[in-house]
Amino acid sequence: MNNNFTRDVENALDNLHINGAFLTGGDLKSANTMTISWGSIGFMWRKPVFMALVRESRYTNEFLKSGEKFTVSIPYEGELKEALKICGSKSGRDVNKEELANIKFIPSKSVDTPVIEGCNRYYECKILYKNEMDLDNFDKDLAEQFYKGEKIGHILYFGEIIEEY
Ligand SMILES: Cc1cc2nc3c(=O)[nH]c(=O)nc-3n(C[C@H](O)[C@H](O)[C@H](O)COP(=O)(O)O)c2cc1C
Numbered sequence: 514m515n516n517n518f519t520r521d522v523e524n525a526l527d528n529l530h531i532n533g534a535f536l537t538g539g540d541l542k543s544a545n546t547m548t549i550s551w552g553s554i555g556f557m558w559r560k561p562v563f564m565a566l567v568r569e570s571r572y573t574n575e576f577l578k579s580g581e582k583f584t585v586s587i588p589y590e591g592e593l594k595e596a597l598k599i600c601g602s603k604s605g606r607d608v609n610k611e612e613l614a615n616i617k618f619i620p621s622k623s624v625d626t627p628v629i630e631g632c633n634r635y636y637e638c639k640i641l642y643k644n645e646m647d648l649d650n651f652d653k654d655l656a657e658q659f660y661k662g663e664k665i666g667h668i669l670y671f672g673e674i675i676e677e678y
Contacts, residue, residue, distance in 0.1 A: 518561030518636075518674045522554055525587050525634045533597040534587040535632070536565055537618070538576025540625040544618050546610060547573040548601030551667075552585070554636075554674070561674040563636050566667035569645070572605040574668065577640070583672055584621055585636040586629035593631065622676045638672025645669075 528534070530550050537546040553564045563585055567574050577583055588597070599614040611617060618627035624637045646666030648656050660666045 514559070515561050515674055515677060518554065518677050520677065521634060524589065526554065528587050528589050528634070529585075532588065532591055532594070533601060534585055535597070535600060535616075535629045536567070536573060537584045537586065537626055537628065538573050538580050538582075539627075540580075541618065541620060541627055543576075544627050545573045545576050545605035546586075546600055546616070546618075546629060547571055547605070548597045549585075557671065558641065560641070561677075562641065563638050563672050563674050565670045565672070567670060568667055569665065577670055578643070578668075580626070581640050582624040582626040583638050583640065583670065584624065584626045584628045585638070586632040587634040588631070589633040592633070593629075596629075622678070624675070635676070635678050636672075636674050637676035639675050640670055640672050642671040643668055 533548045533550045535546045536549045539545055551566045555562055596614040596616045600610055617630040619630045621628050621637045628635050645668050648666055
């Protein structure tokens with residue numbers, strides 16, 4: 514088990530929710546990344562876990578739902594701001610994000626899903642559990658605010674953090 518997953522977690526979570534991070538699925542031959550700002554890091558099933566929320570419509574979800582791994586790459590201090598903007602507004606279905614956002618997929622340490630070059634904090638994760646949000650069980654006001662007229666909310670991906678650096 515990775516016992517260091519809480520290292521620098523305050524910075525990691527601040528940068529995640531304020532500036533965004535790259536959530537990547539796939540492998541070195543074919544990968545896609547998108548910007549996320551929601552997520553959590555915690556301890557479940559006696560394992561360190563990163564939980565990400567992904568809309569079914571995202572191209573990245575195609576990689577996550579058929580894959581077993583994902584990575585999270587977090588730039589600090591507003592770095593890669595333009596790339597986060599592009600990866601959070603364009604779809605990999607329509608554009609080549611590596612070219613358009615001027616980012617580079619580089620090999621991870623332990624999983625075949627790449628990370629994004631030049632970030633400050635990385636999590637490599639093995640998917641343990643995924644679940645579509647059942648809106649009948651969700652807070653009514655938030656359901657109205659975020660998912661009005663929709664059947665499912667986000668898909669929750671719980672990934673065991675097997676590397677952090
Ligand atoms: C700051 C920011 C945060 C975002 N956070 C999320 C998120 O947590 N979950 C999600 O599904 N989409 C999120 N998005 C939207 C996706 O990044 C966006 O729809 C992206 O274009 C999807 O790309 P893809 O189709 O290539 O996967 C966010 C966008 C921005 C700009």
